[in-house]
Amino acid sequence: MNEVPPPAKLLPWAPERNGEAVEPPPAPRRDPGLLAGLLLALRLAWRQLRADRARLATAIAGVMFACLLVFMQLGFRGALFDSATNLFRAMRADLFLMHPLTEASFRAEAIPRARAWQALADAEVDRAVPVYLAQVTLRNPETGSRRAVQLIGLDADAGAVDFPGLADVAAALRRPDTFAFDRLSRPEFGPVATMFARDGPFAIQLGTREMELVGLVEVGPSFGADGNVVLSEQNFRRVFSRQAANADLVALKLRPGADVAATQARLAALLPGDVLVLTHAEMVARERLYWETGTPIGFIFLFGSVMGLVVGMVIVYQILFADIAGHLSEYATLKAMGYSNGYLARVVLGAAVILAVVGFIPGFVLSTLLYGYVAGATFLPLEMYTERAVGVFLLIFGMCFAAGLLAMRKLRDANPADMF
C-alpha cells in the first residue's frame, strides 16, 4: 500500500517548479539581490563575531593596536618633518634667494650679499634683507651648561622678514650685544623665557660673548637646532665672525600688489646661476624634501607603520582563522544547505571589514588623545589631519581585508560531503 494522498498544492518536483512546464511558475525561487545578499552575509559575520566576546575583544584590541602604531608613526614622521622646517616656516617674506646647493637650513651654502642689492634693480622689489645663519652655544642661565643654538642674523628694522614677535623687539635689537630668544626652544636651554618675563632683560653667554636678552620671538625647534636666537647683522658678526660679503639667504619684500610669480620669473632671469629664487612655500617644501628623501628618517617611520600593519594582520588572521576552524561543521552545513563558497567567503571578509571599522574607531580616538599628550610632552606639532585619518583607515581596512583573504582559504576544509 504505497498510495500517497493527493497533495493539495503543487508538488515540489512538478514540472512547473523545475522549469520544464510551459507555463512559468508564479514566483520562482530566486537569489536575493546583490545588496541584500551582502547585507545578510555581513549580518551573519557580525552575529558570529558577537557570539564570542573575548575573541572579539582580542581582535578589536589587535586592530586598535595596529591603528595606534600607524597613527603614531605617521604622526611623528609628519611632526618631525614639520618641525624640521620650523626655521624656514617661521621666516616670512615674499621671495627668497638661496644657493642651489643649500639643502637644509642648518647648513646653508653662502651666496654673495651683492645678490640682495642686484635684486633691488627690479621695480617690484621693495626691500632686500640678507639673512645670516650659524650655530653657536648658549649657556643655560640656571645650570650653566651650554647647548647649540641657531643664530639668525638679519636687519629686523627693514621689515622684510617677519617672525611672530619680531616687530616688538626690532628697536631693542639695534643696540649692540643684544638678542631675542625663541620662546618655543626646547626646555634644555633653561627657563629663559620665564626669567625674561619675570625680571626683564638679563645677560646670557652666547658663543664666547656676554649678550643681553632683550625680547622673545616664536620660531620653534627644528631638526638642526633645539632653539633659535635672532639678532641684528652687526651683533651676529660679533658673536660669529665670517666673511662679510657672504650671506646665507636673502629675503625680499615686494611692493604692495606686486605679482609674486612674475617677479620671481624676472629675478630668476636677471640673477646669475648661483642663486635660486623661491617663494616661501617652495623654500619650506625644499627643506622638507631633504629630510624626507635625504635621510633614513622617512624609511624608519615607514618601517614602523608596516610592522604595525603586519602585527595587526596576523592578529586578525588568527581570529578569523580560529573562527572558521572552530565552526567547520557549521560552515559545511551551510554549504549543504546551498550556500555557495562565494557567499561564505563574503561572510569571512565581512567579519574582517567589521573588525576594521570596530577597531579603527577606538584606535582613532585613542590616537587623537595621545597626539595631544605627546605634543605637550615633546613640543612636536602632532595633529590629527583628516587626510591622515582617512589614509590610516584605508590602510587598516586593507590590512583586515588581506587577513580575511588569507583566512578564507580555510573554508575549503568545510566539505559538506563529510557531514553525513
Add this chain to the structure above:
Amino acid sequence: MDAAPVELSPVELRGVNFAYGEGELRRQVLREVDLRIGPGEIVILTGPSGSGKTTLLTLIGALRAMQEGEARVLGESLLGASEGQRVRLRRRIGFIFQNHNLLGFLTARQNVAMSLELDGRHSEAQRLARAGQMLGAVGLSDHLEKQPAQLSGGQRQRVAIARALAGDPGLILADEPTAALDKQTGQEVVRLLRDLAKGRGVPILLVTHDPRILDLADRIVDMEDGRMVQADKASA
C-alpha cells in the same frame, strides 16, 4: 492544471557506480545502483556498516560529484553537473544530519530562517514568521529565541527538522538522524519528520540502523556491499 506525470520521480538513479581513490587505492563503493523514489514516498535505506549508504546519500544530495550512471534528482541531471548547478540543487533539498549542526551563535528561529535567506522571494519579516511557524509545527513555539546550547538533544534535532523543511524542499535526505538521541526521543523525532513530510507531500530518503523506526517507511531498501537489495515492506 494537469497532474504531474507519474514517471517524474523526485529521485531516479540508474546504474550508478562510485569509487573512492585513484589507481591502486581505488575502491568501488557503489555498484550499479538503481533507485527510484516516488512523489511523497518515504524510503528507508538500511544495510551493514560500510555498505555505501552515506555515499549514496551524498551523491543524491549533490554534495559529491557523480562519476558514472544516470541520476535525476528533482528534475536535474547530476552526471556532469557543475559545482554551481549542484549548489543550486542543494537549496531545494532538506538535509538532516546525525548531528544537528545548528549554528551555535544563532537562536532556533534564526537558524531556521537561514535556510530561507538564499531565496530572494522572502522578506526578513516573512522569513522569521515562517521560521516561527515551522518551529511551531515541530512543537518548539516556546523556544523560538533560545540558542542551541539551551535546548535538549531532541529539541535541537527538531530545530534541524524545521530548518530542513522551512525552505519548501522537494526532497528530504536524512542520515541516521536518531543516532545521537535516546531511543524514545529518536522515535518521536522521526515520527514528527514523517508526519510533517507526509502532510506536505515531500519524499524522504532516510538511512538508519534503528529497527524500531522501520515501520514508518513506505518502502525499505537494503544495501549490501554497494548493491541494492530491494525488499518490500509488506513482504519483509
